[in-house]
Amino acid sequence: DAGVTQSPTHLIKTRGQQVTLRCSPISGHKSVSWYQQVLGQGPQFIFQYYEKEERGRGNFPDRFSARQFPNYSSELNVNALLLGDSALYLCASSPQDQPQHFGDGTRLSIL
Amino acid sequence: AQSVTQLGSHVSVSEGALVLLRCNYSSSVPPYLFWYVQYPNQGLQLLLKYTSAATLVKGINGFEAEFKKSETSFHLTKPSAHMSDAAEYFCAVSQAGGTSYGKLTFGQGTILTVHP
Numbered sequence: 483d484a485g486v487t488q489s490p491t492h493l494i495k496t497r498g499q500q501v502t503l504r505c506s507p508i509s510g511h512k513s514v515s516w517y518q519q520v521l522g523q524g525p526q527f528i529f530q531y532y533e534k535e536e537r538g539r540g541n542f543p544d545r546f547s548a549r550q551f552p553n554y555s556s557e558l559n560v561n562a563l564l565l566g567d568s569a570l571y572l573c574a575s576s577p578q579d580q581p582q583h584f585g586d587g588t589r590l591s592i593l
Numbered sequence: 594a595q596s597v598t599q600l601g602s603h604v605s606v607s608e609g610a611l612v613l614l615r616c617n618y619s620s621s622v623p624p625y626l627f628w629y630v631q632y633p634n635q636g637l638q639l640l641l642k643y644t645s646a647a648t649l650v651k652g653i654n655g656f657e658a659e660f661k662k663s664e665t666s667f668h669l670t671k672p673s674a675h676m677s678d679a680a681e682y683f684c685a686v687s688q689a690g691g692t693s694y695g696k697l698t699f700g701q702g703t704i705l706t707v708h709p
Contacts, residue, residue: 486636515695524597524683524699525637538696572636576694581627584636 484508486585488573494591495563503558503574503588507575513537514556515582516548517572525572531556560590595620595686597699607708612656612671614703616684619665626667627685627697628658637683638685643667679707 487506496503507514513532517525527540531550545561554575560567570589574582600615610625618624641652647658650675658669667684681704685697 513695515697517697517699522702524685524701525697527696527698530695532695573693574637579694581639581642581694582697584629584638586634586636 483507486575486583488571488585488588490588491586492589492591493586494589494593496593497563497565499563500559500561502592503560503562503571503575503590505556505558505575505585507554507556507573508583511575511577511583512554513576513578513582514550514554515574515576516556516558517574518542518570519570519587524578563592565592594697595624595688597684597698597700598684599682599684599703601703603704603706605706605708606674607681608676609673612674612678612705613667614669614682614684614705616658616667616669617665618667618684618686620686620688622688625687625694626658626660627687628652628656628667628669629683629685629699631681631683631702632660633680640669640682674705674707676707676709679705681705 489504515530516528519525529548530538534550548558550556570587572587576582576586596615596619627642628640641650643660651657684700
């Protein structure tokens with residue numbers, strides 16, 4: 483079975499732009515979570531979606547938004563990009579009551 | 594609120610030596626605890642999890658961890674290090690049950706270096 487897939491793998495943007503990151507969960511996984519991993523730090527929880535409903539939100543500004551589609555894939559949107567948004571963005575999926583499986587991430591660089 | 598503290602941002606061992614990576618947690622509710630490993634330019638791979646069953650948890654690649662409630666610790670060990678164990682290791686905590694697996698709080702990570 484395919485694992486969690488994220489696209490694109492790398493992205494370069496400039497300050498003030500908007501970006502959309504995409505995630506396809508493992509088949510059958512209804513929960514998708516997003517994490518931000520700044521270089522040298524542990525991942526920070528951004529959002530969790532389950533059955534297309536938001537189940538949790540971390541301490542991130544409103545510039546960050548996400549959604550989950552009927553096929554359980556998900557998008558993370560970030561508006562008005564700042565230099566500090568440069569990070570590895572990780573998507574993870576899981577079935578109910580099971581630990582998450584992580585994708586390889588999207589590395590976002592802001593110039 | 595939950596938090597995780599990993600003691601030691603870098604740990605260096607010789608091949609064949611004991612690996613010990615330390616993790617302490619804080620949680621106001623019964624926790625689930627996890628160890629993940631991250632190789633360069635990759636996502637995180639689950640090594641093992643504690644979900645309130647046996648306190649000594651065995652994972653993949655010969656790793657194990659022991660949940661000690663009195664010490665609020667969940668240290669990761671491996672009796673004999675291999676060169677392939679060199680990576681960054683993250684301890685994480687979540688609330689018990691249901692979709693809470695999807696809301697992990699991670700520690701800062703420990704980079705393990707293995708010398709020949």
